[in-house]
Amino acid sequence: MKAVSLESYIPIARPQLGPEEEKAVIEVLRSGQLVQGPRVAAFEAAFATATGAEQAVATSSGSTALFLALAAHGVGPGDEVITSPLTFIATANAIVQAGARPVFADVDDTLNLDPTRVEALISPRTKALLPVHLHGNPCDLRQLGAIAERHGLALVQDACQAVGASIAGRGLGSFGTAVYSLYATKNITTGEGGMVTTNDPAVAARVAALRHQAYSAGGGYRHDEVGYNYRLTEMQAAIGLCQLDRLEAVTSARRDNAAFYDQAVDGVRFPRPHVLPTSFHVYHQYVLRVPAGSRVQRDPLQSELDLRGIGTGVHYPVPVHCQQPYRELGADCPAAERASSEMLSIPVHPGVSEADRERVAAALAAL
Ligand SMILES: *Cc1c(COP(=O)(O)O)cnc(C)c1O
Numbered sequence: 001m002k003a004v005s006l007e008s009y010i011p012i013a014r015p016q017l018g019p020e021e022e023k024a025v026i027e028v029l030r031s032g033q034l035v036q037g038p039r040v041a042a043f044e045a046a047f048a049t050a051t052g053a054e055q056a057v058a059t060s061s062g063s064t065a066l067f068l069a070l071a072a073h074g075v076g077p078g079d080e081v082i083t084s085p086l087t088f089i090a091t092a093n094a095i096v097q098a099g100a101r102p103v104f105a106d107v108d109d110t111l112n113l114d115p116t117r118v119e120a121l122i123s124p125r126t127k128a129l130l131p132v133h134l135h136g137n138p139c140d141l142r143q144l145g146a147i148a149e150r151h152g153l154a155l156v157q158d159a160c161q162a163v164g165a166s167i168a169g170r171g172l173g174s175f176g177t178a179v180y181s182l183y184a185t186k187n188i189t190t191g192e193g194g195m196v197t198t199n200d201p202a203v204a205a206r207v208a209a210l211r212h213q214a215y216s217a218g219g220g221y222r223h224d225e226v227g228y229n230y231r232l233t234e235m236q237a238a239i240g241l242c243q244l245d246r247l248e249a250v251t252s253a254r255r256d257n258a259a260f261y262d263q264a265v266d267g268v269r270f271p272r273p274h275v276l277p278t279s280f281h282v283y284h285q286y287v288l289r290v291p292a293g294s295r296v297q298r299d300p301l302q303s304e305l306d307l308r309g310i311g312t313g314v315h316y317p318v319p320v321h322c323q324q325p326y327r328e329l330g331a332d333c334p335a336a337e338r339a340s341s342e343m344l345s346i347p348v349h350p351g352v353s354e355a356d357r358e359r360v361a362a363a364l365a366a367l
Helices: 019-031 038-051 062-072 090-097 115-121 141-151 201-210 234-264 298-307 324-329 334-342 354-366
Strands: 055-059 080-083 101-104 126-130 178-181 194-198 286-289 343-346
Touching: 019 234, 038 055, 038 178, 038 194, 038 234, 055 062, 055 201, 062 090, 062 126, 062 178, 062 194, 062 201, 080 090, 090 101, 090 126, 101 324, 115 141, 126 141, 194 201, 234 286, 234 354, 298 343, 298 354, 334 343
Parallel strands: 080 101, 080 126
Antiparallel strands: 055 194, 178 194, 286 343
8 A cells, every 4th residue: 555645635624714714813803802792793693694594693612502502492301302313422412411301213314313203202291302414414304393393392403514504495594493513623613613593582582691691681790590601702703704704615615525426436335425305415524324234344444545545534433322321211223323333424525626536436436
């Protein structure tokens, strides 16, 4: 095997940052107003518009945004929240932090919460559904929305990986409360950061209050309940405004790389992402399956690609119901477990050049 020089290594993620972000941060530093200024408000307004929601409230991370969104929808002790086991563990942790219990329903071919498995798990304690748009691929929100409505449940979307995604031309934010992450590896980033979007003014107001120590609207260091410090800074919001300007370009670059892989990679050996007909997938990750009976198994394939200078990832290798804190719940999710052992994310971010993606496809064909 030829040694590969470091500069030709294709990473699995790389943030898109430029002189615009640098200038914006310096302006904030020189303004002297580092928090609670105009940039957070401007970022929230622009984010709501970009995601099809009426309102957006910025927080310190996707995790804090998830927690606050659940709390604002009244999720608390004694409640159950039905969610996907195939996600970053933060999804389930937010449910526990809100005082409630996660109930895991298995996934469908999109690797998202399977609507046909949800209703059997609804109990008198069920308060909300928390589906995830894993890898930036929209889940079956129409069916999940109908189930939520039929049973009087809140619907909170974990759209942390899905900024810019839509269904039938409608931004995810238009379907009800959604939560986004602005972490460094996400499609747009502020380093750390999160956003709750909603069409419910009461939810927006409650998230805004709770993130800021539940200050009373009247001010004067009066607090209506126990709150938190989950604020976003002006520096982060300034970066976020620049990142939103890039959203269309980064999304089309990801979709262009994904369309290339759809054509160039053998879809029989490596089944491709399953996308619902009306979904606009934003390819936070491009995830192939390496079926159990393949001539090269997933883990050795990943090591071989690494030797050839191709970074890959597994999102995620252990489903949440099999993680230590959640094992005792005894969830039965065989499809999620199978997916965890077969999934392989290949580089799809905007920093992947045409030559890079050709190298990825050639390596997959050769191995
Ligand atoms: C990134 C992510 C989170 C958590 O977001 P942070 O900003 O890292 O706190 C939650 N859920 C999913 C699906 C994520 O990808």
